[in-house]
Amino acid sequence: MTVQEALELEQLELMPLPGVFDGYIEFVARVSSTCLVTVKRNRYSVPCRLANRRVSVRLYPEHLDLYADDVWTASHVRLLGRDQVSYDWQHYLPLLERKPGALRNGAPFVEMPKALGSLRLALNKRPGGDRAMADLLACVPKQGLATVITAVEHLLAGGVVNVEHVKHLVSTLAGGSQPPAEPQKVVTPDALRVNDEPIADTARYEQLRVSTDIALVDEESGDA
Structure with a gap:
């Protein structure tokens, strides 16, 4: 008997394989x-x-x-x-509300994503930069890391970054601003449609202007 033949016979008696053993x-x-x-x-x-x-x-x-x-x-x-x-730097985000200065020398914040690290370095020497950066990182648990990183990358692409720019970004993220939705086309019900569509005629305004000019001439003639 070959190995293949033995396997075919034994498969009828084999028990199903259980799930992966969670060994820890x-x-x-x-x-x-x-x-x-x-x-x-x-x-x-x-x-x-x-x-x-x-x-x-x-x-x-x-x-x-x-x-x-x-x-x-x-x-x-x-x-x-x-x-x-x-370290996972996101574990320490709540501490930044009380100690935003920890961003400068705090060991957990050394391994931040590249975009956030670049922004932190740009704000380090600016007054109020630590607080602005801490407020921005506070948006991560609510808006998601990917959303915040994308917003920061757009901000850095502009070249000039200051505290006011970051505050505006925080305000936008906190407000949950979204791109305006595409306007929906309004369909008029058949019952409200008019049989004869009005025609735009701007020439009537010219007639009003001529009538006004004639009235002014008549008024001037009467005064004379």
Whole structure:
């Protein structure tokens, strides 16, 4: 009997393959005051609302997931070295409302998308730049990162960037402004249609002008 023949006979007795085994190691860890969780001598960020709380860590071979009260909160690629830190800068956005100056030297904001990083550098040395940038980043959770990045790229394409431009952009994003919709064509019901369409005749205005001129001449003649 060949291997192929044996396989054909055994397939009738084989059980269906179950789903992919979700293999991970789970344990509880404490979040530091800087919103970091230590796992295998490396640290990973979580949303700042979880500072000083405990979270559940699900450790996979290539990544890890973090849960708070059985609700997923963050994922990171697993670091294989030691004393390394994996930041997600969006975890720290609520802190910028109180400390916008953290944008200058804050480690979590080093790895921002290119467009946002360029705008941050342009505003660093301008009065009120930190606050304007913080207000713009506050639009990310509401409007989405892709929308904010697209708006910033259009702003940077203009060449000159100042605080007022950023404030105007924040106001536009916060207001949810959208491009004007294409006007719909209004169809007149048949019952309201007129049998004889009116014809535009601008020549009648010329007749009014002539009548006015004659009246003025008659008035001047009477005065004489």
